[in-house]
Amino acid sequence: MSITRGGRSPFTWLIVAACSLLLWGCGSDDLVQSTPPEAVVDPGPIPATVPKAKCGATDAIESGLQGQVPLALRTPGGFKGFNCNLQLVGQSRNDGGSWQFAWFVDKAGHQCAYYDTSSATVNRTQTGVVVVDATTAASPKMTMSLTSTSMIDPWESLKVNERRSMLGAVNSLNGNGGPQIDLYDISGDCRFPQQLTGDSVGLDDGTGQFVAAVRGHEGNFAPDGLTYYGANLGAGYIYPIDIANPTKPKMLTQYFTAPGRVHGLAMNDAGTRGYVAIAGQGDAARAAGVDQNNGLLIIDTSEIQARKAGGVIKAISVVTWGDGSTAQHTIPITGINGKQYVISVDEGGGGGGNAAGWAAACAAGLAPWPMARIVDINDETKPKVISKLALEIHNAANCDKVTPDLVGTGVSGFTYGAHYCSVDNKKFATTLACGYFESGIRVFDIRNPERPKEIAYFNPPSVTTISPGSQNTRTTVIGRPDHCSAQLRLDVATGTLQTHCQDNGYMLLKFTNGAWPLPESSTPPGLQN
Secondary structure (H helix, E strand, O other): OOOOOOOOOHHHHHHHHHHHHHOOOOOHHHHOOOOOOOOEEOOOOOOOOOOOOOOOOOOOOOOOOOOOOOHHHOOOOOOOOEEEOEEEEEEEOOOOOOOOEEEEEOOOOOEEEEEOOOOOOOOOOOOOEEEEEOOOOOOOEEEEEEOOHHHHOOOEOOEEEOOOOEEEEEOOHHHOOOOEEEEEEOOOOOOOOEEEEOOEOOOEOOOOOEOOOOOOOEEEEOOOOOEEEEEEOOOOEEEEEEOOOOOOOEEOOOEEOOOOEEEEEEEOOOOOEEEEEEEOOOOOOOOOOOOOOOEEEEEEOHHHHOOOOOOOOEEEEEEEOOOEEEEEEEEEEEEOOOOEEEEEEEEEEOOOOOHHHHHHHHHOOOOOOOOEEEEEOOOOOOOEEEEEOOOHHHOHHHHHHHHHHHOOOOOOOOOOOEEEEEEOOOOOEOEEEEEEEOOEEEEEEOOOOOOOEEEEEEEOOOOOOOOOOOOOOOOOOOOOOOEOOOOOEEEOOOOEEEEEEOOOEEEEEEEOOOOOOOOOOOOOOOOOO
8 A cells, every 4th residue: 555645743653554554444445546647747838927908997906016916005994996897786795704605596586605714713793604695686685694503614615516516514613623524415505505414524434433543634526426526735645525415424434645736626518527726836946856746736526426446536636836836626627619628726925925935936027826727638648738827926026116015014924815705617617716815806818718818807995993803803903904815606697606705705897898708608607616
């Protein structure tokens, strides 16, 4: 049996050893991990930045670089916001929000949004996952909050599966909870989800004790809704959960990723391939002699999908890059040219997520902030990065103009850069929308995947009162720009975009000036995230 270790804790390896010795259900066959193939290294420079959006005459256009909020605008009274070809139509702020956003339309036509909140409880009026009735665009309103164990803090695992009309998440308290999974039926009235399960899951040693209990952080449904793939960033393993019977979830196995640790993941439509964001370090942070370990891992999940006895997950290929770190999530897509790609988004820049990391990245000529990139996977054994959705703030040549924005603000960790993205149609992708820390919501034309271009943005005003459920300003308000960290939903029929930002809560935005939809755009249910 070969299991990639990669510096894991002794406790993690004790769990794995116990599992292999004690369990038939998770014995050596279940835990065999194929040796990852040699990584394909990103060849480096593509165009430095994407072309800027062409805005309308009455838009509040960015006054600095593309994606920048200059220090002079970060006043105690608050940043006033920018917009280009997007305007606010409806909002439901509530207590603010955390990392993730999901959407569903039920059989009666109710349009529902779901977003998580910080697990901090100071001055809260509601906790858990916020349910918003967004049927009336101009007046969306909260209907309830979900407060079962996993919904108190699902972190980035909150997802909807359209085919089975389910909302689900794993317990991710403070980014590393467990071992519960919560599933809700949203088919009848999505405004009032009905809980199906809140069971603990793990690999059982035969005595009712879990020796490999899940620890939540990220996760995603297989498209058919029969499997939920949880992701344990802390220990670096994937744990598929059989939810064919949603009232009796069962963990199937675990798979340790390499060369980095699993963060987010997504599956192909058949459920036979997984596209894993492996979180590693940027070139400006890695020790000498350590290979690149941040990028995209492609895995074969066909045996799990088929429920083969003793089924294993196998590595197919890896592509890495050094101008980003802590790879966040992936979206497999088919372009309008019929070719296959993966959108891969990082959470950190080339030097890591603090002031020292930004300085190191700048000194090395690397992007100091995270971005999305497009990876060609037409030969899945040789994935290749073909474009990067870099704004002017990402260009290391602009570091001296951008890093002063953060001086004296007390800001560390998340600042500029992308976090989560969504497309209009995974089977015929024309448009990519991304949420950014401090750079707002940005929308790109990706009809030519090798030359994406920006078409719109909306950077909301900073709040002037505390949002106690926010991950951004739940305790102090410093005029800091909002963090738009969640997935998004594009809707061709109404020419709108829905998401949430951490301070401003749920927002519905309408495209203006004919910027979107594009002539080829479509937004079928279940094919956006």
